[in-house]
Amino acid sequence: xxxxxxxxxxxxxxxxxxxxxxxxxxxxxxxxxxxxxxxxxxxxxxxxxxxxxxxxxxxxxxxxxxxxxxxxxxxxxxxxxxxxxxxxxxxxxxxxxxxxxxxxxxxxxxxxxxxxxxxxxxxxxxxxxxxxxxxxxxxxxxxxxxxxxxxxxxxxxxxxxxxxxxxxxxxxxxxxxxxxxxxxxxxxxxxxxxxxxxxxxxxxxxxxxxxxxxxxxxxxxxxxxxxxxxxxxxxxxxxxxxxxxxxxxxxxxxxxxxxxxxxxxxxxxxxxxxxxxxxxxxxxxxxxxxxxxxxxxxxxxxxxxxxxxxxxxxxxxxxxxxxxxxxxxxxxxxxxxx
Numbered sequence: 001x002x003x004x005x006x007x008x009x010x011x012x013x014x015x016x017x018x019x020x021x022x023x024x025x026x027x028x029x030x031x032x033x034x035x036x037x038x039x040x041x042x043x044x045x046x047x048x049x050x051x052x053x054x055x056x057x058x059x060x061x062x063x064x065x066x067x068x069x070x071x072x073x074x075x076x077x078x079x080x081x082x083x084x085x086x087x088x089x090x091x092x093x094x095x096x097x098x099x100x101x102x103x104x105x106x107x108x109x110x111x112x113x114x115x116x117x118x119x120x121x122x123x124x125x126x127x128x129x130x131x132x133x134x135x136x137x138x139x140x141x142x143x144x145x146x147x148x149x150x151x152x153x154x155x156x157x158x159x160x161x162x163x164x165x166x167x168x169x170x171x172x173x174x175x176x177x178x179x180x181x182x183x184x185x186x187x188x189x190x191x192x193x194x195x196x197x198x199x200x201x202x203x204x205x206x207x208x209x210x211x212x213x214x215x216x217x218x219x220x221x222x223x224x225x226x227x228x229x230x231x232x233x234x235x236x237x238x239x240x241x242x243x244x245x246x247x248x249x250x251x252x253x254x255x256x257x258x259x260x261x262x263x264x265x266x267x268x269x270x271x272x273x274x275x276x277x278x279x280x281x282x283x284x285x286x287x288x289x290x291x292x293x294x295x296x297x298x299x300x301x302x303x304x305x306x307x308x309x310x311x312x313x314x315x316x317x318x319x320x321x322x323x324x325x326x327x328x329x330x331x332x333x334x335x336x337x338x
Contacts, residue, residue, distance in 0.1 A: 024096050024228070024235035025069065025286055033075050036062035037095035040080040040176045044201040044310040045101060054078045057309040058099040061120060061226050061243060064295040065097060068242045068287060073298035082175050083151035087112055090229060097239055099226040101195060103153045113230040117240035120225050120302075122322040122331050124218035125154050126196040128203060131213050133190060138217040142167040147180045147189035149173075154194050157220040177202060191215075195222050197310065197318055204315040238285050245292040248274055248334040249301035251325050256300040263293050274337045281337060302332065 028034050038046035038058055046056040054062075054076075063073040079095050090098045091112070102108075103123075104116040127138050127146075135141060138161070148155050150173045162169050172189040174180040181202050184192040192199065196214065203209050226243065228236050249255070252271050254262050263275045272278035276289030285291065299305050306323065310316045324330025 024232050025238065028069055028096055032070060033077050034062060034066040034070065034097070035077045035079055035095045036065075037079045037081045037086055037089050037098040037100055038062065039100045040082055040178065042101065042177050042198060042201050043205050044314065044316040045197070046078075046099075048078075055309070057121065057305060058101065058226075060299040060305040060309065061099040061239075061246075062097070063298045064246060065239055065242050067294040067298040068245075068291040069238065071294060073294075083149045084175065086151075087114070090114065090227065093229075096235070097226055097228050101198060101224050102227060104223045104225055104227075105153060108227070114227045115230055115236045116225050116227045117236055118225050118243045119223040119331075120243055121197060123195040123197050123222040123224050125157050125193060125220040125222060126199055126218055127215040128184070128192045128199045128212055129190060129215060131211055136215070138191075138215045138219065139165060139167075141169065141191055143169070144190040145170040145172050145188070147172045147174050147183050147192040149177070149180060149194060150175065152194070153220070153222065158193055161219045181205070195224070197224075197316075200318055201310065201316050204317070234286055238287070241285065242292070242295045244334040244337075245274060245295050246302040246305065247325075247332050248337060249292075249296045250303040250332075251327065251334065254296060254301060256297060256304060259293065259297055263290075270337050 038054065041047045044056055046054065046058045048054050059078070062076045062078065066076045067073040079089060081089050081100055086098055086100055086102065089095045104119065108114055109116055127141065129135055146158060146169050148158055148171050158171070172183060174183055177198065180192055183189055196218065199214055203212050206212060226239055228239055252268065252274070254271060262271055263277060265277050266272060269278060273281055275293050276282060280289055282289045282291045300308070306320065307313060310318045312319055320330060322331045324332060326333040
């Protein structure tokens with residue numbers, strides 16, 4: 001076993017949970033703005049550009065919800081949150097929805113009293129190391145120092161993985177991805193662990209990305225998705241079915257390019273119901289008939305958003321993998337629009 005020594009200490013994770021009042025839809029309409037909790041900065045998922053305009057895969061969910069509810073995808077106040085602050089921000093009402101690389105777990109759903117509204121990215125935890133470290137497997141990390149973001153499932157998974165494999169490690173606690181990147185590149189830790197998508201996004205920003213590698217082991221299931229507070233089923237339905245609309249649009253071939261044509265009516269009743277040309281699903285949500293059409297117009301369907309932000313044609317270069325449609329061998333599956 002390879003032994004590598006650095007010092008580190010693991011900070012205890014603490015989160016706060018609770019239930020704020022209902023009628024979030026009314027609050028969002030009154031404010032004429034959606035308060036969306038996002039990452040403090042993870043390229044491809046949620047990060048501001050040079051002009052301060054937020055973009056990314058998780059940001060697209062915020063913009064789609066704003067478009068569905070307020071008719072304007074730009075009416076979003078992005079609230080950066082860390083692994084430690086995100087749940088307090090949601091529980092206290094500081095944000096209306098959290099769209100921030102957050103794993104759906106039993107305790108977050110039941111004990112912290114949040115409602116996960118679906119999965120927008122099926123992920124797993126991995127490890128990134130410098131190639132000159134000389135390891136090719138996570139099983140060779142015995143004694144390593146590991147940068148780990150506190151208040152996350154990855155912190156707990158890390159302990160489980162090393163214990164199950166009879167290995168030791170020294171945690172180097174970090175608060176944000178930016179801090180993790182800085183510490184890792186400065187050599188404060190031998191390995192950086194988080195969701196594989198996050199590692200790929202981080203590595204894509206390195207000046208010499210080829211000097212770093214992702215180890216082959218995936219040590220956990222990390223179903224990531226947007227979440228809201230318990231106690232407001234209407235708001236949960238709005239966020240859930242907005243995400244489902246993006247997923248269904250890809251399955252049915254509804255794109256940002258043909259959206260107007262499709263909205264004029266098709267031979268597929270489910271597309272017609274989705275786009276409001278048949279029936280009135282929007283009214284059941286407290287919205288109008290065009291809610292899903294606006295959500296799709298905000299950034300395209302799920303596949304278009306994936307390709308534009310984190311897909312193989314971007315510096316992050318993620319393959320669809322488990323995030324392909326169920327018709328293409330993946331896990332993406334929107335319930336019927338009827």
